[in-house]
Amino acid sequence: TLKISKELLKIFANILWSAENIYITAAGTSFYASLAGKFILTKFLGKYIQAIECSEFKTQLSNSLKKDSVIIAVSQSGETIDTVEAIRWARSYKDVKILTITNVVGSTLTRYSDKVIVTQAGPEIGVAATKTYSTQVLTLALIALEIAKLRKVELESEIEKYERALRSTPQIIENFLDNNIGIIKGIVDTLDKSAQFFFLARGISIATAKEGGLKLKEVACRFIEGYSAAHAKHGPISLVREGFPIVFIAPPDETYQRLIGNIMEFKARGGKIVSL
Structure with missing residues (x-):
């Protein structure tokens, strides 16, 4: 996840910065990661982001989804049926932009997306996903830092401090477990x-x-x-x-x-x- 292209993070940041209406949608663990990521993104973006469970996406937005909205879709497998259906509906209903965060190259969700970040977390073996939450939150935090750089809402030294903290996450987890x-x-x-x-x-x-x-x-x-x-x-x-x-x-x-x-x-x- 820490090897995600800086250029790709900047593309995501620019799209979100220029968006008027932003939604983030997912299911299960990915939805909880989205809630945490939304919190960080909002802090640096200065815009409201609406988080909606993918199974309720069409129901909530059937009469209110606006043209040119940006939708962040988050799914470990890229095959979560409710997430795929939500994005498929949004695509057919309005001219929207889809940004996807997933762990699987070439998954169904990526085929409906304008831009894709692959978290590079390796295979998720268990149903009780272990890497999904941390890598998705980390990815959204990295995008948020690119937004902070674009908007110049934090001192460069502060942004560097945040980046060092994020990049030390694996070591922090290892030390915590050891101790x-x-x-x-x-x-x-x-x-x-x-x-x-x-x-x-x-x-x-x-x-x-x-x-x-x-x-x-x-x-x-x-x-x-x-x-x-x-x-x-x-x-x-x-x-x-x-x-x-x-x-x-x-x-x-x-x-x-x-x-x-x-x-x-x-x-x-x-x-x-x-x-x-």
Whole structure:
């Protein structure tokens, strides 16, 4: 993914910069990656991007999709039928531009696209996709940085700092696993018998909470949901009893202090808190 052509990233950035109406659509893990990517793109683009699940794309836009809209389609395989159908409909309905992010060269989705970025992540073996989320978010972040350069909304030194951070992602993941595998195994042993979980977060991390919940649901076959930590106060918190496990995604960003308040609310209900 880090070997994606700079020229291709610039092409995507220019198309998005000049667009009036932008949509991003996908399914499952790719949709959650799209939510995170939308957050980053919007930060540097300064435009609203509407994220719509591909299965609902035609339903929501049948009377409102405008000519010359730009649609970002995200799919690991490039064969996700709902995503393909959404793009096929958009193509036939209006004169739109399709930008696709996929991992498979020559897939069906690429044949309906104006421009394609291949994430170069290698084959995705498991149904519970492991590389899909991180590589798609990384790709969208790289596009966002090209937009920042075009719009000059960040100092060059800041953009370089962001790029170094993105390019160090593989090493950060490797170091994290090396240093924390024992802690992770201990948490798994503690929560092994729990039948229900919440994954909660704020800001961009809501996408990661949703993806974390999906992954554990797929591999552990238990009822697990990812929510906004603020939204979870309106209904889901009523399910929390003594020992109910709640995983909080808590990076030190602008949402951190408010998230601490949410953690204390769930802790007061007897929730068993795991913070990442």
